[in-house]
Amino acid sequence: MKRTVRFIVNGHSVEVDVYPHWNLLRVLRDELELTGAKQGCGEGECGACTVLVNGAPVNSCIYPVLEAEGKEVLTIEGLMTERGELHPIQQAFLDKAGVQCGFCTPGMIMSAKALLDANPKPTEDEIRHAIAGNMCRCTGYVQIVESVMQAAEVMSKRSG
Ligand code: FES
Numbered sequence: 001m002k003r004t005v006r007f008i009v010n011g012h013s014v015e016v017d018v019y020p021h022w023n024l025l026r027v028l029r030d031e032l033e034l035t036g037a038k039q040g041c042g043e044g045e046c047g048a049c050t051v052l053v054n055g056a057p058v059n060s061c062i063y064p065v066l067e068a069e070g071k072e073v074l075t076i077e078g079l080m081t082e083r084g085e086l087h088p089i090q091q092a093f094l095d096k097a098g099v100q101c102g103f104c105t106p107g108m109i110m111s112a113k114a115l116l117d118a119n120p121k122p123t124e125d126e127i128r129h130a131i132a133g134n135m136c137r138c139t140g141y142v143q144i145v146e147s148v149m150q151a152a153e154v155m156s157k158r159s160g
C-alpha cells in the first residue's frame with residue numbers, strides 16, 4: 001500500500017505517494033522528474049546518485065524515501081540560480097574539464113558542494129577524500145580535483 005511522504009526538494013515542498021520500499025533516487029527521477037542524479041550501480045557503490053539530505057551527501061539509490069520525511073533534499077538542479085546562472089562548482093567543472101563523459105558529474109558536484117559548505121578551503125587530499133565515494137570511469141581525477149579547487153577559490157572570494 002502506498003504512503004504519502006512530504007519533504008523539501010531544492011527549496012520546494014513536495015508530497016508524493018510512494019511504496020515504502022522505494023528509494024529516494026527513484027522518486028526524484030521518476031515521480032519528480034529531477035533526472036540530474038544518475039542511476040549507476042544502484043547499490044551504493046559508485047556515487048552517481050549522490051544528493052544532499054539536510055546538507056549531507058547520501059547515495060540516493062539506497063536511501064529509503066520514507067527517511068526523507070520532513071527533510072531538505074538538494075539535487076544538482078537546485079544549484080543553478082532562478083535566473084539560470086550556474087553555481088561556481090558547475091562552472092568550475094566546465095572550465096577545468098572536470099566533466100568528461102559527465103555521467104558521474106552530478107554526484108561529484110554534490111559531494112563537492114557538501115565539502116565546500118563545511119570546509120571552504122580544502123586541501124587536495126581533503127578533496128580526494130570527499131569524492132572518494134564517487135567513481136569516474138573516464139580519464140581520471142586530476143581535472144575533477146582542479147575543478148573543486150577553482151570552485152573553492154571563486155566561492156571564498158565571493159563570500160568575501
Ligand atoms: S547509483 Fe547510487 S551509488 Fe551507484
Ligand code: FES
Nearest residue numbers: 101102104136137
Ligand atoms: S566523467 Fe565519465 S564517469 Fe566521470
